[in-house]
Amino acid sequence: MDSSRYDVSYTPNCVEVYRDSNPIDTNSYIARAYDVNKVVIYDFPSSAMVDSPTYFIIDATDSGSGNLEIAISINEKNIPNYVQNEGGARFRVKFIPDQIGTYYVHIKFNGIDLYGTPFKCDVFSSDFTIENYEYAPINKRTLFLIKSKLNSMFNSNIHINILTPSGNCIEGKIEEKSLNIYAIRFIPNEIGDHQIIFYSDKEKKHIITKYTCQVYDVTKIHISDLLPAIPHQLYKFTINTIDAGNGHLSVKIKQNANRITYDQTRMDTHNYEIAFIPETFDECIVTILFNGDNSLGPLTIPIKSDSKQIHVSPISPGIVNQPIVFTVDLDEAKSFSVLITESHGGRMVPHTMTTLSSERNRYQIKFTPNVARQHTILINYDEQPAFTYHVDVFDINKIRVSSIEDGTVGVPLVFTVDTHGAGEGHLEVTISDGRRTLPAELKSIQARKFDIGFLPEIHGKHSITIAFNGIPVDGSPFEIYIRDSPTSDKESIQEDEDEDEEEEEDIGDHEFLIGGQLEGTKVGELAWLICDSALSDIYEDFDLFVTDPDQTIIKHTRIQDSGGRWRVEFEPMKYGIHQIQTSDNSTDDSPIILASMDILPANYRRIIEGERIIHPNVLNFITVNSNNDNLKIRLRRKINFFFLI
Known part of the structure; x- marks a missing residue:
């Protein structure tokens, strides 16, 4: 820099607004600075x-x-x-x-x-791809999958070395799993980056390509002491991953089964600070995932017992136009108030407060919801927030059951239950033939609409009980009569195929292609779907959002590909129905439900493992966990056309 030129630097902390060199007013406007x-x-x-x-x-x-x-x-x-x-x-x-x-x-x-x-x-370019290689846990058998590309054959005579962080070389052995799919197995015993090197010659002088696998040890994660927390006061703890290896850290915090929002701050390369505010006096359950591995198990943060100066009775899910009642007991006669709102939209809901005992400072709170939406109850004590409750409200009268016809032994019987407009809840279906309860298959075919199917085994009267959140729907229990089968097996199969054809026609009307596993996505897994139509052409002022079973809007990622299709991704934290919604900003109507996904619990054990969306001209795999040696599986593309499996 020459002697006549200078660098001037400054740090902005506010912005003042002027018009014609005159300040608009004497107040400063705070501006957010970023680097x-x-x-x-x-x-x-x-x-x-x-x-x-x-x-x-x-x-x-x-x-x-x-x-x-x-x-x-x-x-x-x-x-x-x-x-x-x-x-x-x-x-x-x-x-x-x-x-x-x-x-x-x-x-x-x-x-x-x-x-x-x-x-x-x-x-x-390469004639193959390698999967499941990015991360691997230490001291556990790791499997890398190698798949040949379309119209190419994988040369299984290539040679592989795995180079550890300490410089040791492990010779990788390629095993054929099935046609054009191979695997490499090894058990890492060092933390750090492992180089997977592919060679075209036995002397290993010519490298085809190489990949990096990061080996980690989740047990080496250090967590600060989890001291008791105080409701509605900021709580912090730290996580150190310096000894665990490289990876991605994520945290889930729940209180009374409700997810708690938190801030995760990366203080340096391996140190993280987690900060959140407990909402109630229930203990906080913390799940730490490192590279998707939750081997640490749930951790518990207790709540200070001496801070519990207010006691609230359990609040059950409510029914539209029926009062919800709960009690509040205070340790001391201090100021106390209740605010009840609809979670979606924030509309205040009137309530009454009745003194049950002035000596014991006991009160009864009553309110009557008139919409099937989640409601939020905020309880303030001594002019400070003390409790936040989320209460699901449903409308049992909104549930519609299709006509359930009499059936035939050995022929699947299917009926439909539509819960649209009923709010959040659990649909329970019990089918009895008078001797035992029959297994029923519940399948979500549209947003809040389900097909329930079962296979009658004996003739006679059958009883079908349908309840929503434990409340029987109108007409339940339904009684039908099952008659003996007068038809041949061939005719039964044809009837089954006809039903499949109808189902296929229904599915073809949907705009969204739901990805993930055949049996459904579980809590903690990546949920995704693809919209195959231009929604912005259908809905004016298009704005898409994702809601969880509590109708709380959650984060999602939306990407548009070169063909104009939208791919929506999100990570579910709760099991139950998640909805993809939009709204027309020109009206005040309820959100428009575009699609729904029924998320499974994290501990759900799948019977079938396989992708819901399969790819043409490549080998697709489906795994079935069954003890039945005579299991028969068929994959139908259209009537009378079956793939060999």
Whole structure:
């Protein structure tokens, strides 16, 4: 820099507004400051293989408030990328290169390019892809899958070395699992990056490609002491992963089965601070996931017992137009108030408060909901928030059951239950033939609409009891008569195929293709679906959001591919019906439900493992866990056409 030129730097902390050199008023306007240089990129790949998932991390924890923009392109054409929030302001970005060449990753923060952008990733061709290699737990058998690409055969005579962080070399052995699918097995015993190197020759001089597997040990995570918390007061604890290896940390916090929002701050490379505010006097359950591994199990944060100066009776789910009643007992005669609102929209709901005992400071609270929505009850004590409860309200009269016809022994019988407009709850169906309870299959065919099917085994009267949140629906129990089968097995099969055809026609009307497992996505797994139509052409002022079973809006990622299709991804924290909704801003009507997904509990054990969406011209796998040696499976594409399995 020459002697006549100077650098001037300053730190902004406010913005003053002027018009014609005159201040509009004497007040300052606070402006949020941010630092684009604090946005950090981790694990960016300098090279990748065609059709292989490629990942990197963006950490904007210390950069201040702002918006991230990510664009990945080759030959000036953008390709889809998928962003997953891993807590706080840390994001995992995934893209799948579809051709060889140099890919450019442009990243902006509040419209300003990050230093080093565009980042370059050179993509090479290969006759195979490798899956399930990114992370592996220490001292556990790890399996990498190798799949040949379309119209190519995998050369199983290639040679593989696995290079450990200490420099030791493990020779990888390739095992054939099935046609054109191979596997590499090894048990890592070191924490850190392991290089998986593919060679084309026995002397291992010519490298085809290499991948990095990060081995971690979740038991080496250090957590600060979890001292008792105080309701409605900020609580913090720290997590240190320096000895556990590299990976992605996420946390789930629940209180009384309700998810608690939290802030996750990355203080340095391996230190995280978790901060949240307990809502009630119930203990807090913390689940820590490292690279998706929750082997640490649930941790418990107790609530200080000496802070419990108010006692609230259990509050059960309510019914529209029927009063909900609960009691509140105070340890001391201090100021006390209750605020009840509809969770969606915030409309206040009137209530009454009756003194049951002035000596014991006991009160009865009563309110009558008139809509089937979740309600929030906020209880203040001594002018401070003390309790927050979320109460589901449902309308049993909104449930509609299709006509249930008499049936025939050995012929599946299907009827429909529509719970649209009934609110959140659990649908219970019990079918009895007079001797025992028959297994029933419940299948979600549309948002809040279910097909219930069962197979009659004997003739005679059958009773079908249908309840919602434990309350029988109108007409329950339903009675039908099952007659002996007068038809041949062939005719029964034809009738079954006819029902399948009707079902197929119904499914074809849906706009959304739900991805994930055949039996459904579980809590903690990535839930995703694809919209196959231009929703912005159907709904004016289109705005999509995702709600959990409590009708609480949750975070989601939405990406539009080159064909104009939207892919929606979210991580469910609760089991039950999650909805994809939109609204027409020109009206005040309830949200429009576009699709729904029934999320399974985290401990649900699947009978069938396999992807819901299969791919043509490649081998697709479905695993069935059954003790039946005579199990028969068939996959039907259309009437009288079956795939061999």
